[in-house]
Amino acid sequence: MADEYDYDLFTIGAGSGGVRASRVAASHGARVAIAEEFRVGGTCVIRGCVPKKMLVYGAHFAEDIEDCQKFGWTIEKATFDWKTLRDNVLADVDRLNGLYTETLENHDVTIFHEKATLTGEHEITLASGKVVTAKHILIATGATPRRPDCPGNEHGITSNEAFHLDAVPKRILIAGGGYIANEFAGIFNEFGSQVTIINRTDTLLRSYDESLRDRLLQISMMKGIDFRFHAEFRGIEKNDDGSLTVSMTNHEDLEVDCVLFATGRTPHTKDLGLQEVGVELGEGGEILVDRFSKTNVDHIYAVGDCTDRVQLTPVAIREGQAFADTVFGPGDPVAVDHSCVASAVFSHPPIAAVGMTEGEARNKLGDIKVYQSDFRPMKNVLAGRNERSLFKMICDASSGKIVGIHMIAPEAPEMMQAAAIAVKAGLTKADFDATTAIHPTMAEELVLMR
Structure with a gap:
């Protein structure tokens, strides 16, 4: 690597993408440092999807306690204590913060727990005043919640x-x-x-x-x-x-x-010195990058929610991995395929989707076939809960290829993970029809839709 610099890679932002990129780059033999002004782990681990999902689990017990009576259970004087859930969730966040920090340290990544700013070509200045240089710089600062501009x-x-x-x-x-x-x-x-x-x-x-x-x-x-x-x-x-x-x-x-x-969320790109060193930003402050996560400045890269691509944690992780393998690995350059990315909304009940919506498919393909199953889950039937689920499959009419699957149902995200593989692989409705159902499950509706 380049001895003329203090580090081969300096990463700003220790979220999911930044941590993955730094760890993998170090495993390829790079000298790596990372700066994080808040806590190691980023939005997802510290104040996003992980603690949010734990609150979702806690919220589900409200309906479970009500529904369980039809299944023969009696729970008297059930009470909920927010502080118990909150503190247990925050304690687990502390645990994860420690694990992410340990992962970096185990790979000999130098961690600076302070703000870092670009102050020159290949130059980074830390809040403490320390100045370091790096051959490559990766921006992985994520995004921040947007506040409406109104009085109060x-x-x-x-x-x-x-x-x-x-x-x-x-x-x-x-x-x-x-x-x-x-x-x-x-x-x-x-x-x-x-x-x-x-x-x-x-x-x-x-x-x-x-x-x-x-x-x-x-x-x-x-x-x-x-x-x-x-x-x-x-x-x-x-x-x-x-x-x-x-x-x-x-x-x-x-x-x-x-x-x-x-x-909404705004890319966290202010006060990083990006424009001062010539990095191009979009109208919303997002860092513009090519398919290999490189900015217009040859040695500066960006991954995750601070860019103009898909704002999802698994996408940031893939981008971080691809960046490290491309710049520091022995193989060919690696680009992330951002098409057909599955996603979920952990609402009550949750939504999960992959591929094109019905409207998108009609606009792009013209002739499509739509299959769906509108049903009441077995658990809801016995519980007396009048809440119906909906599965929807969108196919290219000429080839039968599945171009989209959409669900709203209990555990929809868990079912979607496997279904997303099939859609990404280009399977057809006939392939699903030829698969024997697992009965009785909600997931069997995926292979029974007509």
Whole structure:
């Protein structure tokens, strides 16, 4: 490697993508350092999908305790203690933070627990004033929650702070129509909050199939979640008793105890010195990269949510791996295929999808066939829960190739992982039809749709 520099690789940001890239680069023999101004692990591990999924698990017990009575169980005086769940979740976050740190240390990666800024060609300056040089620089700083620009926005919280609340709000307003808004709406609703979602349009989860979006809205309303569409903030005022009065367009004022902003995420690229060293950014502040994660500056790369690609943790990890193998590995350059990436929304019930929606397929392919199964899960039948699931398969009419699968059902993400392999591999409806079902399961509907 290049002895003229202090390091062969300097990574800014120790999230999922940055940690993977640094670890793999070190395993290829590179001298690696990484800087993280918050905690090792990044958004997903520290304040995102991992602690969020634990809250989702905790929320599911509310319905399980209610449903179990039809299965012969009696649970008297069941109570929920938010602080117990919160503290146990945060303790596990601490454990994961330690494991990620240990992984880096075991690969001899130097960790700087401070902010790092690009201050010259191949030069990084740390908050302590220390200046280091690196042959290659990787930006993996992720994204941060966006706050709406309205009077009183300082009274609201984001998903970052939601994991640290002192108590479950009796009344919570959640702003946004994406996956974060719908996930936290389901969580707090099960914990007993009166939940209101406001959204500036009338569309939830706009990247998902319309049938699933409509089904989630219907079920969420049945569960008692209130929706206010075409609503934008006018202002938030804090009252003497600590409550908040929210004024918005097209709707009456609303008094709540907590406002949670879930209105999207912005690439964390400010104050890093990127533009000063010539790195091109997009209109939203995202770092523009090529298929090998390289910026317009030859020695600077970027992976994960700070770029203009798919904002998902597994994608960031793949990008970090590909970068390290390309720049430091012995083989050919590796590019990540960003097509046909499966995803999930851990709402109540969850949504999972891979490939094109029905609308996208009609626009792109023209002639398609749509198969679906609209059913009531066996557990819901016995529990007396009037909640239906929906599976949908989109196929190219001429070839029978499956171009999309969409589900809203209990455990939909667990089923989708295997189904996504089949779609990515280009299998056909006939291949699914030729597969014997596992009965009785919800997953059997995947091979029984007509």
